[in-house]
Amino acid sequence: MIFRAIKLTYRGVRDMFQHPWAQLFTVLAVSMAAVLAGIFLLLLHNVNEELIRNRGAVEFQVFWRLGADMDEVRTQWERMQGMEHLKEMETYTPETALRELSKDLSGQGALDWLKEDNPLPASAFLSFSIPPGDLSEVWAKGLLAELRTLPDVQAVHYNPMQLDLANSWLAVSRSVIWPVMGFLGLVVAMVVGNTVKLAMLTRKDEIEILSLVGAHPWYIRAPLLASGAVTGLASSGLALGLLRLLHLRLEHVLDFPPVFVVISFLPTQQCLLLTGVVTLVCVAGSWVAVRR
Template sequence: MIGQFFRLTLRGVADITLHPFAQLLTLVAVAMVTLLTGLILVGLHNINLELMKSRGEVEFQVYWKADLPAEEVVKEWDAVRAMEYLRDFKTFTPESALTELATTLGETGDFSWLAENNPLPYSGLASFAVPADAQSEGWAAELLTQIKSLPGVDKVHYTPLQADLAQGWRTVSRVVIWPILGFLALIVALVVHNTIKLSLLTRLDEVDILSLVGASPSYIRWPLLTGGFIQGLCGSGAGIGLLAAVHSATSQALNFPPFLIEVHFLPIPQLAMLAGAVTFVATMSSWVAVK
């Protein structure tokens, strides 16, 4: 039984070469569908990344007590860095804060006369990513209390509306992106199914002959299913390879002022889902077409 299974599988792989032109067209069609779907997913992924930079995080401006020793401040900076969901933490000593202020004000910002008697305290700007399961109320307030509870902290500033906007954007992104992904999945299924079905029509005579000589349905179907799986796997792989080439050529296309946007490639899990979906649809399309 196992030997027959391997023989039918190998026959399905070998049968791909029987109609090379039809198989090549099928492979190209599957690769193009994968490429187009991947391009749309890359666009959605990067739009979401850019919007999440301003809508998916909450910032806290933290000021430490002016008379607090530097060693204690550094310890509390480490405590902030250890907090959950921290995305970025910029720290400022009194000297660096004065320099930053002077740079911001330009020519009018000459504060060299304050160098010996700097009134600015140690400070930091902490950006926290809003967790996916966070409620619009309560999460940011709890985080504010946690930061204020540090012994050396003097003041903490943040905008409550920012937390609401961050959580609201997460909800909107899920509502918008998931229907688009579902629509893309439907388009991929229809195109790949029709392509595989047209490809199998070239082997209709072979199937009729095998049926007439008494071959069992599983004996007929398995090689064809194997062929559909190979076509889906190779086509999705080729499409992802083309997608990587397009990304390599365009990743820095918008990375210049005032945009400064770097186009990021799809994460590995999303690439695996794309390849798996196309391969699964190709295999199931072979099953439906054979039946």
């Protein structure tokens, strides 16, 4: 049984080359539909990532006591780099903090007279992504307590409203992105399905002849379903390759001040989703064409 299925699949792939131009145009048409869907997914993915980066995070401000040993503080900074869910971290020695404050207030060097008696402590600004689940508030309070117990730490601040805003945005993001992806998959299915059904018209005479001589329905359908699957895999592979080339050209197009946005490629999950949808729709289009 397995050997027979492999044989019918091989025949379906081999028969594809009997109509090379029709097959080529079918792959190109399906690939273009998949590329358009991929571009929209790429846009949606990056917009979602950027909004989550800006709104789906909680920031903690840590201040050490004035005159704390900077070697010990730097050791703590190194440990903080390995904290779970940490996204970004900025650290300031008393000197760098005074320099930044001077630039913000009156320009470079305006507060140089404070260097001998610097009133600013060492500080760090930590940005954490929200962990999955419904215990984010417990996590934030636990992290706050952990940071406060560090040696020489005088104060730790964070805004609880920022946590609520981050949780709200993550919920909205999840409720929007999947319906949009579902609608996009439906549009791609309609375009790809009609393209494959039209391509099957080139083999209409072959199907009718096999039916007239009494060939079993699966003897007719299996090779065509296999060719539909190969068409879907080839088209989605070509589409992902074109998307990758487009991404390489556009990756740093927005990486300039004050935007500083680096466009990221589709994650593996969405690449597999695009490949699976295109392949399944090609197989379904072949099935509908043969059934009729």
